Amino acid sequence: MKGQLALASILLGLSVGGCNVTGGNQATSPTSNDRELLIWWSEGYYPEETDAIESITRQWEKASGNKVKLVFFNDGEISQRATEILNGGPKPDLMYGYSVGDSHGPTFAYKGFLLETSDVIEEFKSDYSPGIIENITFLNKQTKERHPYSIPLSVSSAYIHYWKDLLEEANETDLAINIPDTWNEFWEFWGVNQKKAIQAGFVDIKGIGLPMASSTSDTHILFDFFLEAHEAKIINTSGELLLRKPEERKKVIKAMENYTSFYKRGWVPSKATEWGDVDNNINFLSSLSLMTANPTLSIPGSQTADEVAYYERIASIGWPKGMTGKKVRTDISVKQMFIFDTNKAKEAKSYARNLIKPENLSAYVEGSQGRYLPVSQRILENPFWNELRNTHIQASRETVENYKLAYQILNPAYTEVRRLNIWAQAIEQVCVNNTPVDVAVDNAIESIESIFKKWERS
């Protein structure tokens, strides 16, 4: 009795004293039925991209009588807002983010945030290029079934660009320069030509514009090519993690040694360890590196207003063959729009159906100045995508054709590896802190294993 009395009194005191008061910080929450359709969209790197989606949206508003609130975010912000959705933050009715498809899509579907989209894309299914449907077919935890959970709009991989005229000036020739297509020789070539360009007077130039930072998703995407070139496998087709296998760990170490060696040898700009998504574009287009690799064709795409730069000065080429001479397969990144489970689902699906009509989708991807390839084979037949002198589009078409299924499709836990940029963190550690590569790789493996274990438990 004595104990009970004391405990009750103390608990009463503590519970009242520990209470929190919610404040008067006001916010709006779009829940009513008569509200506008809320769309979050990744802002382009140049106005033509934004103009294209705005124009299609306004046309749909007029035709449907619905109102749309189209909000643009930059890469960093839309990615963090997507993470906030997973943590219970506000969500739009529709969302399109350049890297959100790869870093969040499978998790959104797995955790039941999205609407299935089979009914929307059914009509166009047979027209999609190979690999598109597989890359938007995600697992749902509750139903334990895989279905398409997004609307594919365009597709891209990472491409290699270089300054053709700079290379010629560095070599004092007007003749086309032969770039090796074998892995090691290819990268050595840029190191050698850095020296030549400096001798030719381009004193600030570096040979290779690869990002080494965890503050850009590009690092992860490009490192994936190095993993492929060294034939390192992270996940098998059953979704199991393979990194504890000594042979795979060894290959990952080799790939990371290879990737970071360019920085260590002074072939990469020193600020590459601090780059954001747009900074390799800035560096390359400012002629501060001879070559770069970049997800999407945003680099040449930004120069379409200058025909000489677009067609003659900047060139794009395919990836060199891997260490064993095989073609390096690539993850394709399907740029996709998500429809969230909200009270505007009907309007959202109607908007999506309108956007993927060939005439609209074609206007959008071409309006984006060929930054991405269309997912539709019919649109790919348009003259815009078949110009022979356009090395950028030709190289991108070749790269995308040689696709593999992305790891996050095989196991949605890998989206968290991408979101947290685990491989990029390891690369940054090696370059900034001089962490030995094997230690950085082991730290990364440990983090990845812990992410996978957490997913298994959830």
Next chain:
Amino acid sequence: MKISQMSCTEILIVSLTVTSSVGLLTYFSDTRTTGHQAYEAQKQVLTERATAFTEAKKSLIDLISQHLKNPEFKEKSIKVLSSKKRLRPSRPSADSNTNGDVDTAGIFQTNLEAESISILTAGAIVALSTEAKKTGRYQPVQNTTTYIDPEKSIDVGLRFFKDPRAGRPTATIALPIRDDINKRRGYYYVDVNPKKLHGSMFKQNQSSTLSPPENTHAVAYTSLNRITEIYNPIEPNQYPPLKSEGINNALNDRSGTYLYLNHQRKPVVGAYQYIPAANMGLLIEREQSVLFKQARRRLIKILITGFSISGIAFLALKQLKAQNSKKVL
């Protein structure tokens, strides 16, 4: 059980728990009142600063768009853009810096407190800049940069992003330069001075107006997976990632508690709001340890007094009981 039948220890326990409860209830009531008053005062400061910032940003954009309407600017900038064929920064002698006979006087505003101003080609390469070394460099005109097309709207929220060259967050603005047939020929590009913009929130550089003083934090998504201050007046080169419930709510334009742990894990009273003019969260915070000092003192006083009275009463009762039992014997 009647009180007369209770033992001394039982009475002591009841007395101590009543004292604790009274103390905690008083503390809760005091902190609630103080916290709410503090929050209201902070909210007022927050509103003033948000308004000042929004107005400063608006007048900056107004100034720029007015300049772009000037026919002399249009004529000169298009001449500059037409004269530039090939730009490259590393070898200025090669092709860049070919202004030739183009008169560039008055092309850039002098009434803007900007870090630099540039004219960009349609491919976003710097053709002319107040900072000569920028010539030939590429500057994105969207995404990280805030693109404002006055033909559509000038009411566009600024974007802050971490610039690796500057080593800190920055905000840049690009507006299209159109020719007579309305074709986009290039861009007017302004590198905003974040110190000035941040300073616009404060009256005559007065960093605090409350007692005890408040901390003001203007935060934004400045790079992938990172929220930082847009400007750090105390350590202008330090931008560690920040995380707190207040920051999260502010950036997501959400309501929530005003009692929370700040980014340093210290309990604070915080007023916050989303500022659409700059896609940022503004927070006015004060530490609870300072604000609730009086309430804590009062709690301690109540506890000491209560425990002392309980102790004395316990000893007195015990003494009394001992005397009573002796008398019975």
